[in-house]
Amino acid sequence: MREVDIMIVGAGPSGMSTALHLAQQGPKWAERTVVVDKAIYPREKLCGGAVSLFGTRILENLGLDFEPNHVTVNEIRILFEDYTYIFPEKSILRITRRDEFDHWLVRCGEKRGIEVRQGEEVIEVVAESQGIKVTTDSDTYLAKVLVAADGANSFVKRQLKWSNDSRIAHLLEIMTPENPEERFEFREGVAVFDFTPMMKGLQGYYWDFPNLVNGKPTMNRGVFDSRIHRDLPRIHLKDEFEVQLSRRGRNLSEYHLKGHPIHWFDAKAEFSRPHTLLVGDAAGTDPLLGEGIPFALAYGGAAALEIVEGWERGDFSFSTYKARVLEYSLLEQLRHRASVARFLYRLPKRPWLLKYFLKFFPDIFNFLAKYKPRYIPAKSPRMIRGNLMDTQ
Ligand SMILES: Cc1cc2nc3c(=O)[nH]c(=O)nc-3n(C[C@H](O)[C@H](O)[C@H](O)COP(=O)(O)OP(=O)(O)OC[C@H]3O[C@@H](n4cnc5c(N)ncnc54)[C@H](O)[C@@H]3O)c2cc1C
CATH class of the missing domain: 3.50.50.60 (FAD/NAD(P)-binding domain)
Known part of the structure; x- marks a missing residue:
């Protein structure tokens, strides 16, 4: 021994x-x-x-410069029905393999x-x-x-x-080859988080992350379902993923679907x-x-x-x-993230509160940025009425 x-x-x-x-x-x-x-x-x-600024700062403190191939994201775009929130911040994410x-x-x-x-x-x-x-x-x-x-x-x-607890979130993911000239995510360095499926019971979001696989531009697309409220009805994750992909002109059956939990x-x-x-x-x-x-x-x-x-x-x-x-x-x-998740993923059950939340989200964000600046890795968001999902 x-x-x-x-x-x-x-x-x-x-x-x-x-x-x-x-x-x-x-x-x-x-x-x-x-x-x-x-x-x-x-x-x-x-x-x-996606490695956020929080992660790169820890690596820097360890004396490590981020060397693996990656796409640098300078803007996070959050979508929810007919709202879009734009968070600009230099190198807010590095998307790597x-x-x-x-x-x-x-x-x-x-x-x-x-x-x-x-x-x-x-x-x-x-x-x-x-x-x-x-x-x-x-x-x-x-x-x-x-x-x-x-x-x-x-x-x-x-x-x-x-x-043996059951704090398990589920995630599904596919990789789709892309022409970088045609996609704003690659051209402008944008990562998209679409929370619209929350209205159908997803306790999470759909994502589009521009990435490089063996040097080739490839979109990492996926869905995250935290399942933090086990009393609420479960969405069928694969079916919802299929719906979200077809809204983006992609057919799930043509790609290799993979899933893995998070605890x-x-x-x-x-x-x-x-x-x-x-x-x-x-x-x-x-x-x-x-x-x-x-x-x-x-x-x-x-x-x-x-x-x-x-x-x-x-x-x-x-x-x-x-x-x-x-x-x-x-x-x-x-x-704190667990508390916000509990609040956020129950919001669709309280439409009046949801309405106010969406309207005042930038103010809530700015308040948080003042109160807990180290929690906030991005500048104040810009709110746009309309869903910028298909911006080319
Ligand atoms: C689909 C999906 C997308 C995600 N996207 C993101 C993202 O964009 N950004 C982000 O920040 N996070 C993301 N996450 C979360 C992130 O992947 C995990 O939080 C992270 O990998 C956790 O790191 P870890 O070192 O704890 O575990 P892991 O990375 O899972 O490493 C565990 C290691 O343990 C080894 N191991 C397991 N069992 C044994 C054994 N019996 N003997 C020896 N070795 C063993 C495994 O081989 C493995 O290498 C995502 C997760 C999923 C599932």
């Missing part, structure tokens, strides 16, 4: 961010850390690939001395008094600290019999146990927009601090981790 100080299961953004934040504390922390992932990088990961982005993070970690064991699958996890026994398909480890960074369907959580954040949930911490999707992410990459990166920062302090005190209970998560820069937003 190999004894390791810190073992991270999953080399996605939350796992590599934990490792990179540890390495930032000094080279000895990199040497003490082992990351295992069942995949070999570059590996496919279903995702819109997750295979490239995640591979880049792994390479950055390796350059900083972190051991990343690719193609090694964790098959058993057992809590013991001195640490966590982790069995993979090629080795057995006793980890003093185990970080579960293994995504929305976390195997570690299931093995450790973590409470969303609940402040009441359990984030740690003795010797074990959850990060990223395993811990829970944003139910408002399904934005997961920046939060995954932020969890890495919180977990690294908790580990370093735990080690200094010789205390591996990690009893302070939840409070740290709730207060940590960016992660503090998660519970």
Whole structure:
């Protein structure tokens, strides 16, 4: 049995961010850390690939310049029935491919001395008094600290019999090749979020993100259903996706449809146990927009601090981790986003309130920007009466 100080299961953004934040504390922390992932990088990961300014700031703080190929978005366009809100902001999103982005993070970690064991699958996890026994398909480890960074369907959580909650959002996605001259999204660097299907029961939105796949302009199109209100009737997600695509002149049957869940954040949930911490999707992410990459990166920062302090005190209970998560820069937003999601996705049931909300949305936004400036990554929105869906 190999004894390791810190073992991270999953080399996605939350796992590599934990490792990179540890390495930032000094080279000895990199040497003490082992990351295992069942995949070999570059590996496919279903995702819109939109990394917001929140995420790029965390990468900058880690000393990383955003290197993977991407399309820079300078305007977010939010649609709702006959309203359009335009948020201009330089580089507000970078739309990348997750295979490239995640591979880049792994390479950055390796350059900083972190051991990343690719193609090694964790098959058993057992809590013991001195640490966590982790069995993979090629080795057995006793980890003093185990970080579960293994995504929305976390195997570690299931093995450790973590409470089986149902905070699950659903997402569907296709990729459509595009002529960039004909699409304003490519020409002007615009990402579209269309909330109109909320009126039919979608607790989320439809998106169009301009992207590059092997250098070729391709639109990443998808739907996000947070399902934060389980008492409201469920929309049939695939049928609604089909409707939204046909409004945009696309036929779903001609593309390869893929789906994956997101596990969303609940402040009441359990984030740690003795010797074990959850990060990223395993811990829970944003139910408002399904934005997961920046939060995954932020969890890495919180977990690294908790580990370093735990080690200094010789205390591996990690009893302070939840409070740290709730207060940590960016992660503090998660519970507010959950409240906004609860409010927003019930609005169609209150048409009078919805009417006022739509009208005063820019004022509400400006108020928020004043009250919580670090929550707001964009300038004041411009409201236009009319739906700019088909702007060429
Ligand atoms: C369709 C879709 C679109 C999305 N679009 C966006 C977007 O545009 N912007 C955004 O910010 N977020 C988006 N998200 C959310 C984002 O993808 C996730 O929040 C993010 O990937 C979470 O990172 P993570 O590191 O926690 O987990 P993951 O990226 O899921 O990484 C988990 C890793 O664990 C490994 N693993 C799992 N089990 C084991 C095991 N037993 N042994 C070893 N390794 C294991 C996996 O191989 C994987 O590499 C989207 C999600 C979906 C589903």
